[in-house]
Amino acid sequence: MSQQIRKRNKKSNTPIENSNIIDESISLKKKITTIQQQSNDPEYKYHIVLATITAIGFYLRFIKLGTPDQVVFDEVHFGKFASYYLERTYFFDLHPPFAKLLIAFVGWLIGYNGKFKFDAIGDSYIENNVPYIAYRGLSAIQGTAIIPIMFLTMKTLGFQVQACLLASLIVCFDNAQVVDSRLILLDATLILSVALTIFSYCKFSTFRKEPFSQKWWTWLLATGVSLSCVISTKYVGVFTYFTIGIAVIHELWILLDYKKGLTLQEFSKHFLARFWALIVVPFIIYLFWFYLHFAILIKSGPGDAFMSSEFQETLLESPLAQNSKQVQYYDQITIQHKDTGANLHSHSHVYPLRYEDGRISSNQQQVTCVDVEFPEQDPNNQWEIVPVKADDDGKKGKDVYTNDIVRFKHVGTGGYLLTHDVASPLKPTNEEFTVVFDEKIESRYNETLFRLRLSVPGSSPKKQNQRRKIKTLATDLRILHMDTVVAMWTHDDELLPEWAFGQQEVSGNKKIQDKDNVWTFGKVTNLDKNDQRSKYIPKEVKTMPFLKKWWQLQGLMFHHNNQLSSSHPFASQPDTWPLALSGVSFYNNNDTKKQIFFIGNVIGFWLEVCFLSIYVGIVLADQITRRRNYHLLSDKSRSRLYNTLGFLFIGWSAHYFPFYLMNRQKFLHHYLPAHLIAALFSGGLAEFICSDNSKDSLNINNKTKKIKMTILVAIASIGIIWFFFYFKAITYGDEFLTPEEVKARQWLDIKLHYAK
Incomplete structure (x- = not known):
């Protein structure tokens, strides 16, 4: 455009003509600037949609939270561990302690004594006076919080309201996400921590031109704390480390370029700041949860047999051990x-x-x-x-x-x-x-x-x-x-x-x-009264350095994680997850014929796969055309394609593909962090597709873009919401379905009960 103006200036011989051309150029620039400023929606629209989708998510996760009033699926493990914490009895588990400590903290807050041990699926909470709704409420709060964090992440990345809504809606109405957010499980904590990590790093990136400022440090440390929460909940959190690690390495690689004008000393400050905030601080927090774990569990218990005799000597004898002969x-x-x-x-x-x-x-x-x-x-x-x-x-x-x-x-x-x-x-x-x-x-x-x-x-x-x-x-x-x-x-x-x-x-x-x-x-x-065994001799409690305890437990946790290779009727392989081809039976009641089946929202899952496939096609097409010197995308569009959407695509890949390398048991719930990131990606790519991304475009037809996005989001929403409510009975386990209704819901490889 500026070249055309210069050519016209050369041909013009009068000051009036030159003046008119300059005025026309200034007017056009103002028009472009005004339209670009209008490309983002006003703040009040974000606030209204954010409040609405959050309220819906809250309703879907808290409604009928007490149903069923029996132990469901892995509540037998994580409810039991909370009881052991409350009784201060040592136990062994494969997962780090952070999320389990949160569950126990809820029990402590409401004054529960941990008497009930969640021994079997189907055990009654009501008969045993268990505050299970408070426990489940923790998961529901965390599951609800995921939705606004996703919305704000999309807003931080510069996407319009429709894109933010689509990303949040996919998770809000996902059957698997709702089930995991209503039970006494670790997954809600894990997924919330992943969402917080992605959001914090995106916020940090917005201040990259203000290095070492207060906000820059705040969001960098927030990323590190969130990363620590992920890895302190489950060891699959290392995949979130891969995601942020790849982004940080890419950023440092750019800063290393001499054209950026940084001296090696300045570059070292950037490196050390990230090393401190993303590795040292998270590791210290990670160790703190184990310190708290050992400080609480001071009595002998069911986990003793896993530990060395030296470790066992640091534990007080439980009443069980006192009566043991x-x-x-x-x-x-x-x-x-x-x-x-x-x-x-x-x-x-x-x-x-x-x-x-x-x-x-x-x-x-x-x-x-x-x-x-x-x-x-x-x-x-x-x-x-x-x-x-x-x-x-x-x-x-x-x-x-x-x-x-x-x-x-x-x-x-x-x-x-x-x-x-x-x-x-x-x-x-x-x-x-x-x-x-x-x-x-x-x-x-x-x-x-x-x-x-x-x-x-x-x-x-x-x-x-x-x-x-x-x-x-x-x-x-x-x-x-x-x-x-x-x-x-x-x-x-x-x-x-x-x-x-x-x-x-x-x-x-x-x-x-x-x-x-x-x-x-x-x-x-x-046992004779004169027998020494009839007399109780208190055990001498010894000490052991914290790091030695931690190292021993760490080795045992990794070892037993690798031993989880036995078959399971509901185990599945990663190739079935993106299309929700498999699920898990969480609960079934033979008396009432009600059941909970853990399965993803097929419409939402398939929509994500479509967007992921389209993205790969767009990237390949762009690379091939550029090899032939056809530059179809504008620089701004390419930046969004490779930087913003590329970051989310790498995040999905890092949380999904490593499972192919694992020999342990795998289940659909292992895909939920990847599903979360795929939802963010889907909202972003939907807006990219609906935009005019050509090189020659000024991207001024914002009205057409919004109409396309509105139609796309509306169609996707109808399908996702319909599927959620069609399968609502096996998500909440609160409705009796006739055999015909059960058979009608046996999509793909969904193995429901009571279909005869």
Whole structure:
């Protein structure tokens, strides 16, 4: 334009003509400036839309927050951990402590004592007086806060109201995001921390021309604190570090250019400022949460077995540990099943010769499990632990260790426990347990031998083979049969018929590593008053440096994270996540036929994939055309394409593609941070597509751009909102659906219950 003006000036010979041309040029520049100033919406529009979408998000996350009033999915873990914090009892978990401490803090604020342990999905909150709505309210508040932060991030990046609305709306009405924001889980904290990190770094970038100013430092430190919250919640937060790290490296690379006029000393200040704010400060905060974790958990608890003996000596004995006694040979003990709480039992009654299905039994003495309050009062619940060699008095008073081979003599009837190659009553694939007496003991001696194997969840075979002293109440065991290599097991999903008085079946499980094969020794019933074990001697508590504790726990957390490679019915691979091809059953109630199924909003997920694909196409087209010297995009449009949208695209990639390298169990919820960033990206690319980005354009047709954006956002919103409400019943778990309605919602690979 300026070249045309200069050419016309050369041809003109009169001052009047020159004056008219100059006036025309000034007028055109003013017009362009005015239109560019009008390209952003007025502030009041942002405020109105922000308040509206936030209110909707609040409503969707808080409505029916108390439904269901039972333990749902992984609430069994994170609710339990909060209870351990409140009781100050040591536990072990794979995730850092920040989000769990937040949940426990809510319990502490309302004065809850942590008595309820969230043992099983479906346990009633109402019957156990659990403040579960307060716990869930924490997640709901965090889930709601994500929405305005996304909106403000888009506004900070210079996008118009429609783009801000589209990005926020995708997450606001996403079924998966809503489910994770209504339960006692860590994901709401994780996603909020990711959103805060992206927002803080975007705000920091707006002050890059004011280095080391107060606002520059404020938002740089805010980015570091947010990063610390991400990594202190779950270790997948390292992907957020990748995102910010790539952006920081790119920025430092630009500052290193001599054309920027920075001396090496000035560049070093920029580098050290970022190193301090984004690495040192977050690491100090990260360590602080572990310091708080150790300071609170001072009592012995279920996590002891994971830690070294040196660490265990730093813990006070819990009431459980105080009542725990060292088990010795010829002790008479009760044996309790870990999952069902029932006690190993036998009586003089025998198995029927034939079962109801016609199978033949051994017709020998029954071995069952009973759930009674005081099992030690009935000799039929008591078993004497006997050494391998009969009448080995040299073992009397000697401690029993894990990995020892022992026999169990039934106190009530005098026989020895055994299992053999006879099908059990209810599980034909399992072995029957019975009791054999002295007259047959010689011929069946090998069948009475059992190995006491240490049970530590997720541990290696080497650790399970360790020899440790066995204590009542405190040592988890697998009781393995030496002759047939099965594990003693019981269950309460189906009880034995009247001939066994409706008691639980005991059988030999060939899958010895199953997590429900675990037993504990309950109480020594023949403990003499003169026995030293009957006297409680307080344990001497020792100290251990904090960093040594932290390093030990850190190594164990990484190790057990890598061990999570077993199959799971709802595990999925990353290639199914962007299109929401899989989900997870969180809860189902067989009585009311209501269920919660964790699945993303398919319309929103697919829309994001479309925008991500379009972006790749635009970038490839731009690169190819520029190779042929066709510059189709303006400099401003290319900057937005590669810098603003490129940053968000890298953020999505960094939170998604690394999962392909992991061998551990993976689930759809691992995609939610990437989904959040993809929503930001989608809103931004939608505005880019609706704009006139050509090089020759002055981008002055703002009205047309707004009309295009309004239509696009309206169509997308209708689809996203419709899907959310169509699947609302399995998002909130508050409605009964007929089998026909369930089948109508079994899209893609959604495996819903009650569809028959």
